[in-house]
Amino acid sequence: MNFKIGLDLGSTAIKMVVLNGEEVVNRKHVPTAPGQEVRAQKLIDEALAELGISQNHIHGIVSTGYGKKLFMGANKHIDEITANALGLFKSNNGEACTIINIGGQDLKVLTLSDTGQVVDFKMNDKCAAGTGRFFELVARLLDTPIEDFEHLSRFAETELELNSTCVVFAESEIVSLLAKGESKDSIIKGLHSSVARRAAGLMGHMLLQGQGVIYLDGGPAQNKGLVEAMEDELLCEVKVLPYPQFTVAYGAALALDL
Ligand code: ADP
Numbered sequence: 001m002n003f004k005i006g007l008d009l010g011s012t013a014i015k016m017v018v019l020n021g022e023e024v025v026n027r028k029h030v031p032t033a034p035g036q037e038v039r040a041q042k043l044i045d046e047a048l049a050e051l052g053i054s055q056n057h058i059h060g061i062v063s064t065g066y067g068k069k070l071f072m073g074a075n076k077h078i079d080e081i082t083a084n085a086l087g088l089f090k091s092n093n094g095e096a097c098t099i100i101n102i103g104g105q106d107l108k109v110l111t112l113s114d115t116g117q118v119v120d121f122k123m124n125d126k127c128a129a130g131t132g133r134f135f136e137l138v139a140r141l142l143d144t145p146i147e148d149f150e151h152l153s154r155f156a157e158t159e160l161e162l163n164s165t166c167v168v169f170a171e172s173e174i175v176s177l178l179a180k181g182e183s184k185d186s187i188i189k190g191l192h193s194s195v196a197r198r199a200a201g202l203m204g205h206m207l208l209q210g211q212g213v214i215y216l217d218g219g220p221a222q223n224k225g226l227v228e229a230m231e232d233e234l235l236c237e238v239k240v241l242p243y244p245q246f247t248v249a250y251g252a253a254l255a256l257d258l
Pocket of ligand 1 (some may be wrong): 011013014103104
């Protein structure tokens with residue numbers, strides 16, 4: 001038994017995976033809130049109880065994400081770009097690829113070489129448009145859970161253009177659309193296209209260089225409506241791993257042995 005833990009203390013959610021060797025044997029997440037260390041430790045305690053093991057069986061813990069230094073129990077911490085690259089490269093059987101990561105408050109694009117090195121990287125963290133926060137805002141405005149966006153976007157008869165490049169203006173744009181009687185479905189479809197355009201814009205020349213297949217990860221990658229909008233925008237297949245919100249935590253755990 002070679003148990004190790006990866007902890008991704010993100011802006012929106014704390015994600016934890018337990019590995020036995022390289023196999024994920026437990027994963028959990030909880031929203032980010034004050035008291036992150038206690039919340040993260042609770043995830044670990046619950047996982048250990050479910051696995052029937054104690055903290056003594058754990059060889060080490062690696063933390064990553066915005067709050068990585070808040071977890072004092074970590075043996076080491078690494079940046080989230082390295083963790084994302086490690087997790088996805090391993091899952092992609094060690095082949096070159098491009099990763100679009102949408103987190104709670106940023107949008108990143110990473111290009112990995114066939115040795116897993118990050119050879120190109122871009123990030124948009126100046127504005128919430130194109131991030132998980134944008135989805136949360138629209139969910140509140142439409143009084144609809146994010147989990148329903150995928151399903152609802154499929155019912156859209158029309159796709160509305162969301163043109164605002166800033167979340168503050170997008171909020172008024174959506175309120176106006178609702179006031180005009182536009183459907184939630186069409187607004188959500190428009191949101192997916194707007195986020196896909198942002199990601200494609202950020203990719204720019206990286207897309208032209210075309211490193212391997214393209215993956216979408218981070219919490220919003222669970223929304224297949226968004227994935228389809230990305231494919232329409234990029235005109236190629238966009239892959240999503242099972243549990244895309246956990247790739248970074250997985251990569252952190254793998255980093256223990258490096
Ligand atoms: P961070 O690492 O910055 O905390 P995550 O990768 O955990 O970010 O992504 C958080 C975002 O994921 C949330 O802001 C939300 O928009 C989105 N999200 C979470 N759960 C789901 C879901 N089931 N379906 C679609 N989107 C989701």
